[in-house]
Amino acid sequence: MTKKQIHLAAHFPGVNNTTVWSDPASGSHIDFSSFEHFARSAERGLFDFLFLAEGLRLREQGGKIYDLDVMGRPDNVSILQAMAAVTQHIGLAGTVNSTFNEPLDVARKLASLDFLSNGRAAWNVVTSWDEFTGENFRRGGYLPKEKRYLRAKEMLDVAKRLWDTDGGEFDIHTDQFDITGRFPLPRSPQGHPVIIQAGDSEEGREFAASSADAIFTRHGEKEAGQEFYRDVKGRLAKFGRREEDLKILPAATFVLGDTEEEAAENAREVQYQQVSPATAIAFAEQVWNRDLSDIDPDGPVPSFDPVTENDVDSGQHFSKGRASVRMYRDPVATANEWRELGEANGWSLREVVIAKNGRHTFVGTPQRVADTIDDFVQSNASDGFVLVPHITPGGMDPFVDQVVPLLQEKGSFRSSYEGTTLRENLGLSPVRALSQS
């Protein structure tokens, strides 16, 4: 029996502090040459797909544009389309928001991407965060919070119905959409682009089990990963789907070294690059929900409590346009935790932030990293990983050159692309039209 195969995706470095711009190796985040380099590297490594997150508004903190991280990026589907011209096999996955788009336009764009890449398109469907983002769009913040998830579900459902018309007539009336006419394209090479979901809630798991081909998670720990894996895969049968039909892909960072010690030292260096003194203050401000510019990042964690009025859902939070702030549901508890961590270890604020936010998933020699990844996948803690390098554009190269060959030696990773479409390479069932199912 053949060994379970690992699926890998390459996340183009994002606009957050994971991406290091201060390193001499860090290149342009907007020149096409960087995207071309990144895409070619990932394809050389036989990755299943590239992934790009979406940006619709520059983040702000304290009423000012956040200036500490890499920022500025292309339109997602557009740059994926251009990368299709310089690659032949690798899948092209992008986030496209459901709140500030219309289904006909999105379905047509994704079908076009699928045709113009010969079957390599994938769509990460997300809902939008807030009215803050809405200020850049026709509809502004019109959508009440409770409708955002509904709109995302309907957007995906309607898009699938449009693709399934095979260029025919449709007449669709839902809570969010009233549309009629003829879809301008026949079914694209994959039938439907590969559908990706992110999200961990009960509702999100059920949605993914019913409608997605891949799910992005944050479960980088083996036991938590196995529990999630069992739970989500266990939901597939009731939707008439096989376990292989939904790929579970946690995000993972990595730092390599020739020895374990060197890798650990490299990781520490990267962590300090990722959390500069100013970034440490900025992270604390996201928890404390107030200006902390007079705090010393190399001193202790602030002794006072965070501001708890104006939470993230109020639209008045100190930090805007940043999804991660939602993790601080109980900022006072988070502040206490940080303070205790600092006191127990004698850590400064910056060191606490590094400990809380800067940990890398895989640190070690290429052999150690390959062993860990393989073990994770073979123990059904995931089907693979979305790897997030910290350097643009060459951040994936060491992994491709040093880790991929070891995974191939283990018999867990392809030595050439199996199929021509992303759907085939991911080992998913072909899409059936609704009318045939």
Added chain:
Amino acid sequence: MTFHLAVALNDTGWHPAAPPGDTLDPDFWVAQVQEAERGLATLVTLEDGFARRGLDSVLIALRAGPQTSHVGLVPTVVATHTEPFHVSTQIATLDWVTRGRAGERIKVSTDPGEAELFGRRDPAAESREALFEEATDHVEVQRRLWDSWEDDAEIRDASTNRFVDRDKLHYVDFVGSHFAVRGPSITPRPPQGQPIVTALAHVDTAYRLAARCADLVFTTPDGVGRDGPTGDAATTLRGVRSAEAEIGRSEEPTQVLGDLIVFLDDDATAASTRWTRLDGERTLRSDAAVFAGTADELANRLEGWAAAGLAGARLRPAVADHDLPRITRDLAPELARRGLTRTAYEADTLRGLLGLEKPADRYAGASS
């Protein structure tokens, strides 16, 4: 001054009976754009609209971009049903990918069927003037967003841990009757600063739209518009110029290119026979005039347009397979031989090919 040869790509050609081809295959489009580049065309335009069969033209341009090196790429954007923010970043991305060869054709949709695909509005309930004004706003927002990052906003200042200088990022704060957009863009200022905006115009409303927001206008000399015959080349040019005067255009005048559908053959009879034969299958109805003849005859006609003051011609091949190579291999060398058009690409950006400087950033020096 170079007379600009532009090529308008549309399916397998502009005649409705042009034989079908694999218009869903990326290679089909890349080959056409490369063929236009072989003929040293200044730009290619790509037709689009949500109610027509076919691929998204912005994505076709992005697919062809990395496989071409000089020709300008001008997809069509429907202002009525799109978000100016998305379109602005899409065209900026095309400009980054092509290192400065992006443009767009802005188009207004008054088609109720197209509106039903979106189910958000009833264009029939809105005046044409209002829809054209919205398109002007759409372009204005795009242009502001393109300028919302100054060229040197990215500083990577290790001493202060700052990646950007936020004083060089600007809110655009556009408020119009159809939308309000805050900005800044998510995409840094594209290489051209301002990608090229074009419009096709047959009548005064559209001439005014072009005068307000375009760099390049396509007119239809000897053609037919909504209000009847458009007049000869000089007449359409006058139409554009008087619209510019009427709205008080402060930028330099638009460059005006005449549109023409072409059947090109070695002898004129073959060309008109081909037209007649295709019309027998389905009649060609066109806003632009139709030319059927030899490359030499067409060069004569275009020389006349140049003399009348047009900056160029946008040729619409009747049958892409046949007429596009005739344009690039027969007509283009003839125009070059007459000294009308370029003999080699003289610039790497579309603005450069059009003789336009990179404009200063409207926000430079302003506080954010």
